[in-house]
Each structure stands twice: as C-alpha cells, then as structure tokens.
Amino acid sequence: MSLPINIETLVHGGAVEWERLEFKRGWNPEEIVHTICAFANDINNWGGGYIIVGIDEQDGRPILPPAGLAQGSLDKIQGEVVQLANQLLPNYFPIVQPYILEGKHILVLWCPAGDNRPYTAPSTQGKGAQRHAYVRHGSRSIIARGDNLRRLIELTARIPFDDRINLQAKIEDFDLGLIQAFLQEVKSDLFEESKHMSMADLARNMLIAKGADENLRPVNAGLLFFSRKPESFFPRTWIELVVHLDDSGSNFTEHYFKGSLQQQLRDALSYLQTNIIKEQVKKISTQAEAVRFFNFPYDAVEEALSNAVYHKSYEIGNPIEVQVWQDKIEILSYPGPVPPVDAQILESQQRIVARDYRNRRIGDFLKELDLTEGRGTGLPTIYKAMDRNGSPKPAFSTDVQSTYFLVVLPVHTLADIVQANDGGHKAIPLNNIDDVIALISDGASDGVRDGVSDGVSDGVSTIVERAVHTKVNDILKQLKNWISRDEMFRRIGLANSSTNRKRYLDPLLDLSLVEMKYPGTPTHPRQQYRITPIGQNLLKIMGV
Structure with missing residues (x-):
C-alpha cells in the first residue's frame, strides 16, 4: 500500500525535515532497529520519521542516483522488519513500502510517533544484549541518557492533541x-x-x-x-479577519474563513493578497532610481498566518484573529509559544529553536501542502521578508503566562494610506470570486459596465485570475456561439486533454460562466459549450 506522500519529494527533503530522514545503502538490522525505536519515541513531537533503505548518504543527505536493493531481497527484508519490530518493547510496527526510484528498488519504512512511549530496543542483535531507549539527535539515533531520558519519561502516555482519537466523531x-x-x-x-x-x-x-x-x-x-466543518468538533476553529477602514476603531468590515484548515488558510491569504497587499512605486528625490515595494510583503504575512494555524491549540475555543489597520497587521492566536520560549526570548532573538512542538501532525500536513516551511524557520522567514521589502522589523510578543501569541507587521514607511472611497463609481465588493459572481449575476443589463472605474475592472480581473486561472478571458471570448471543446482549445493554443479540461474549462462551468449544450450528459459525443449571460457580464465589467 503506497504512503500518503510523494516519494521523490520525500527523498529530496521537500516535505520532511532532514532530521526525520535516515538513509541506508544496505540492510543493517542493528542500526535500523535503533532508528525505528528513536522515531517511535519522537522526543521532540516531530511526528516520527522515515528510514529509506537502498540510498547511500553523506552528512545526512542522500547520494543519488540510488544504490538500490536486489529485487529478490525485498520480501526477505520486509520479513526481517517484522522480526525487528517484535524486538521493541512495547510492540511497535512501522509501515513498510517498496518503491522504484530512478530505476532502482528501494524500501521505505515509515515510523510514525508511537502512542506508548518510551520504547526500548536491544543494543545489539546478539544474545544477552542490553535494552535502551533511543532518541534522535540531529540525523543520528542515540541512547537516551540524562536530560534526554528524563524528557522521554515525562512524555510517557502524553500524546499531542492533534494526534489523539476523537471519540465524538465517526x-x-x-x-x-x-x-x-x-x-x-x-x-x-x-x-x-x-x-x-x-x-x-x-x-x-x-x-x-x-x-x-x-x-x-x-x-x-x-x-x-x-x-x-471542523468547527463541529473544535469550537470556533476558524480565522476571523477585521479590516479597519480608518483609525477610529468603529469603521470596519469583518470576514470569517471556515472549512478545513488548508481551505480557511488559503482563503484568508487570498483575501489579504487581493485586497490588502498593494505594490507601490515611489520616486526619491535623493536618488535616480524609483523605489518599488509592498505595503506588507506577502511572504511575511503568509508565514505569520501559517504559523498561527500550525501552533494554535485546537483544545481552546478561540479563533485566530487578524486585524488589518492603516499602519499594521496584527495576527493573534492562542495560547502562546511552548516553553522554554517566553516573552524575553521572543523579544531578543530572531531565530528560536523550540524543543517541543504542539501539533506534530498539523505541521506535517501543512508542510506537505507547501503552506509552511520547516520547523524553526517561521520567525527568520518573517524577518527576512520584511527586511527585503525595506519594511520595519516585525514584533512578536506574549504575556508572562504565555496565554497568547501576537505578531505585528508594520506597514512600509513609504506606503500611502489608502482610504475607503469609491470615487463615485459603481461599488463592487472586491473580496473573492463568489462576490464577483454574485455581482455580475445581478447585473444582467447591457449597461452593467456603466459607472465602473478602470481600477475596479482591474481589481475584478485580478480576483478572477487568481481564483480561477489566467485564460478566463481567452476562453470566454471564443464561446459566443456553440463550439466543441476541441475547437475551443485549438483556438487558444492548448491541447484537448483531460488535464486542460479540469484546469481551464471545469472551473468556468462550476461558476456558471459557461454552459453545456447537453448538461444532462457531460460526455455526449456532440457536446458543445457557450458563454452564459453571467460570463458575458464578466467580460463587460472587465472591459473586454
């Protein structure tokens, strides 16, 4: 059974930190049982790790192409894995899966964090071997002694909340x-x-x-x-975003982003990128070149909000709060950082190496989706993004009890303050694609373009391109009359493939911008497509 991760991404360290990967050129039972034990103990709550047999390593990195394993040895090795797993106390079984990578056979042992730590393994494969608990230290598996052993014992029967069974769900x-x-x-x-x-x-x-x-x-x-609807199981699990239209504190709009974690995070980031983050160019009298910058660098906003989703406690019924002011963006989540990180460390250090992590599985999912980077990279990424943009330094704070974590991203010092003013033009809510579709659905007359400024049209174009794709205009313009899918794609220079259909045509059908001649039979041999009145209104608003 395949693993829920891409093997090439895994081998290249793209989805899992190097400390959680161990490469072995050949089968070495003694070393491998120690590493299985170390990953099962998961002393840092990182989520275990992977042992990849058939690939040599240097300084913890893979040497490619793979050395490979003999195909005839795979069944034998898998049988020995079961024997090794039986040597662990309590019993623990990794998930084993063979793969072919660059034409070579390799074997992957997925060793998730165990629920019954501490685990121990024999020091050798000979008789009379002593038993030890093993833990990861960098890219090596070592015997847990001293402080490491005390920490491991403290973790006994303590499973992170995100990896616990939910008895209220089915x-x-x-x-x-x-x-x-x-x-x-x-x-x-x-x-x-x-x-x-x-x-x-x-x-x-x-x-x-x-x-x-x-x-x-x-x-x-x-x-x-x-x-x-995760909020059905975890109270107020969503992102609340408040945009303050001035400094009074009483003139604002509210937005709620719900759904699965990855969906609410992406929706909130899309809103911020579309409506809040603006690029500006300023001419400085003392220099020849103009200065190009963003009021808030997207990379910093993305990392700060992703970190809030990653590190928030989902046992606490508090949403993530994003406050957008004229001079800053504030991102608040609960509770604060995991000890030993405290208010003093947050204020004095730009790079923080946390010993424990609150949500080991959430971090894995976010990283596999490219929604966050490796562990320990959050604050440095934000500092670097703000510095590259020429923005003031960000601020991070918590209280003495570490009950909250607050990130403040100041606006660029040269940024213009954009006031809420529609300039006498038709008001169009530039929030997301749903708002755009709702507006053009209501504006059925030929005069829907009247009173719409070029700036608003550009805003609509930006939302559509980001939320759907960049070929919306090209496709809609070809569909004034019924035509086949093959002809439509030929006119815009694309192949008539299922991949292009899913990417370019299906989203337009879902948004009712395009209709089918035979809607009850999508695969009809004479199926054709035509722009809808909603699609026509969209083209008018966009000035096409």
Missing part, C-alpha cells in the same frame, strides 16, 4: 473529496489506490484514524484537514 465525518484532493496535490501514489479503497482502510493507511475495526475513530488532525 469515520463517516471524513470527506473523501478532501482526502483525495490532498493526495493528488502532494502527488502521492495512494491517490489512485484510494479510488478502490474503503474509507476505513484509507483512513488507517493515512494514520488519520485509530482503534479496533469495530470502533475505528478519527484522530483530531484528520478531522481538522479532512472534514468540511
């Missing part, structure tokens, strides 16, 4: 569409297999459900990412 609360969309996005081989699997088997394979067959239950991280 497997049916998962949404198969969200799961398959995730697997397809991360390019996992499990995507194709999922089409022929039961939900229970799929959830088990992704480790988003645990328990006996008769009482299989979702884990919290699975519900947060793969249920349509």
Whole structure:
C-alpha cells in the first residue's frame, strides 16, 4: 500500500525535515532497529520519521542516483522488519513500502510517533544484549541518557492533541473529496489506490484514524484537514479577519474563513493578497532610481498566518484573529509559544529553536501542502521578508503566562494610506470570486459596465485570475456561439486533454460562466459549450 506522500519529494527533503530522514545503502538490522525505536519515541513531537533503505548518504543527505536493493531481497527484508519490530518493547510496527526510484528498488519504512512511549530496543542483535531507549539527535539515533531520558519519561502516555482519537466523531465525518484532493496535490501514489479503497482502510493507511475495526475513530488532525466543518468538533476553529477602514476603531468590515484548515488558510491569504497587499512605486528625490515595494510583503504575512494555524491549540475555543489597520497587521492566536520560549526570548532573538512542538501532525500536513516551511524557520522567514521589502522589523510578543501569541507587521514607511472611497463609481465588493459572481449575476443589463472605474475592472480581473486561472478571458471570448471543446482549445493554443479540461474549462462551468449544450450528459459525443449571460457580464465589467 503506497504512503500518503510523494516519494521523490520525500527523498529530496521537500516535505520532511532532514532530521526525520535516515538513509541506508544496505540492510543493517542493528542500526535500523535503533532508528525505528528513536522515531517511535519522537522526543521532540516531530511526528516520527522515515528510514529509506537502498540510498547511500553523506552528512545526512542522500547520494543519488540510488544504490538500490536486489529485487529478490525485498520480501526477505520486509520479513526481517517484522522480526525487528517484535524486538521493541512495547510492540511497535512501522509501515513498510517498496518503491522504484530512478530505476532502482528501494524500501521505505515509515515510523510514525508511537502512542506508548518510551520504547526500548536491544543494543545489539546478539544474545544477552542490553535494552535502551533511543532518541534522535540531529540525523543520528542515540541512547537516551540524562536530560534526554528524563524528557522521554515525562512524555510517557502524553500524546499531542492533534494526534489523539476523537471519540465524538465517526469515520463517516471524513470527506473523501478532501482526502483525495490532498493526495493528488502532494502527488502521492495512494491517490489512485484510494479510488478502490474503503474509507476505513484509507483512513488507517493515512494514520488519520485509530482503534479496533469495530470502533475505528478519527484522530483530531484528520478531522481538522479532512472534514468540511471542523468547527463541529473544535469550537470556533476558524480565522476571523477585521479590516479597519480608518483609525477610529468603529469603521470596519469583518470576514470569517471556515472549512478545513488548508481551505480557511488559503482563503484568508487570498483575501489579504487581493485586497490588502498593494505594490507601490515611489520616486526619491535623493536618488535616480524609483523605489518599488509592498505595503506588507506577502511572504511575511503568509508565514505569520501559517504559523498561527500550525501552533494554535485546537483544545481552546478561540479563533485566530487578524486585524488589518492603516499602519499594521496584527495576527493573534492562542495560547502562546511552548516553553522554554517566553516573552524575553521572543523579544531578543530572531531565530528560536523550540524543543517541543504542539501539533506534530498539523505541521506535517501543512508542510506537505507547501503552506509552511520547516520547523524553526517561521520567525527568520518573517524577518527576512520584511527586511527585503525595506519594511520595519516585525514584533512578536506574549504575556508572562504565555496565554497568547501576537505578531505585528508594520506597514512600509513609504506606503500611502489608502482610504475607503469609491470615487463615485459603481461599488463592487472586491473580496473573492463568489462576490464577483454574485455581482455580475445581478447585473444582467447591457449597461452593467456603466459607472465602473478602470481600477475596479482591474481589481475584478485580478480576483478572477487568481481564483480561477489566467485564460478566463481567452476562453470566454471564443464561446459566443456553440463550439466543441476541441475547437475551443485549438483556438487558444492548448491541447484537448483531460488535464486542460479540469484546469481551464471545469472551473468556468462550476461558476456558471459557461454552459453545456447537453448538461444532462457531460460526455455526449456532440457536446458543445457557450458563454452564459453571467460570463458575458464578466467580460463587460472587465472591459473586454
């Protein structure tokens, strides 16, 4: 059964930190059982790790192309993995999957964090071997001694909230569409297999459900990412965004972003990128070149909000709050950082190395979706983004009890303050694609373009291109009369493939910008397409 991750991305360290990867040129049972034990103990709550057999390493990095394993040895090695797993106490079994990478056979052992730590393993494969608990130190597995051993004992029977079973939920609360969309996005081989699997088997394979067959239950991280309404299980799990139109504090608009974690994060970032973040160019009298900058650099905003989603406690019924002021953006989440990080460290250090992490599974999912970077990179990324843009330094704060975490991103010192003023033009809510579609659905007359400024038209164009794709205009202009899909794609210079249909045509059908001649039979051999009145109004607003 394939793993819920892309093997090439995994090997190149694109989805998992190097500390969580161990490469072995050949099969070495003694070293491998120590590493299985270390990943199972997961002393840093990172989520375990992966052992990749058949690839040599240098300084913890893979040497490619793979050395490979003999095909005839794969079954034997997999049998030995079971024997090694039985050597661990308590019993622990990694998930084993063979792959072919660059024409060579390799074997991947996925070792998720265990629920019954501490685990111990024999020091050698000989008789009379001593037993030790092993932990990861950098890219090596070592015996837990001293402070490491004390920390490991403290973690006994302590499972992070996002990896716990939710007894209030059922497997049916998962949404198969969200799961398959995730697997397809991360390019996992499990995507194709999922089409022929039961939900229970799929959830088990992704480790988003645990328990006996008769009482299989979702884990919290699975519900947060793969249920349509996670707020049904975790109170007020959404992002609240308030845009202050002036400094009075009483003139503002509110927006709520709900749904799965990845959906609400992406929707909130899209709103901020479309409506708040603006590029400006200023001529400075003392220099020849003009200065080009953003009022708020997107990379800093993205990292700050992603970190809030990653590190928030979902046991606490407090949403993530984003306040957009004329002079700053504030992002507030609850609670504060995990000790030993405190207010003094936040104020004095730009790079913070946390020992423990609150949400090991949430971090994995976000990283696989490219919504956050590696552990320990959040604050440095924000500092660098603000510095590259020429913005003032960001501020990070918490209180003595570490009950909250506040990020403040000051506006660029040269940025113009944009006031709320429609300039006498037709007011169009530039929030998201749904608002645009709602507006043009109401404006059915030929005069819908009247009173709409070029600036607003540009704003609509930006929203449509970001939310749908950049070929909306090109396609809609070809569909004034009924034409076939093949002819439509030929006119805009694209191949008539299922990939292009899903990417370019299906979104326009979903938004009712385009209609089918035979809507009840999408695969009709004489199927044709035509622009709808909504699509025509969109072209008019955009001035096409």
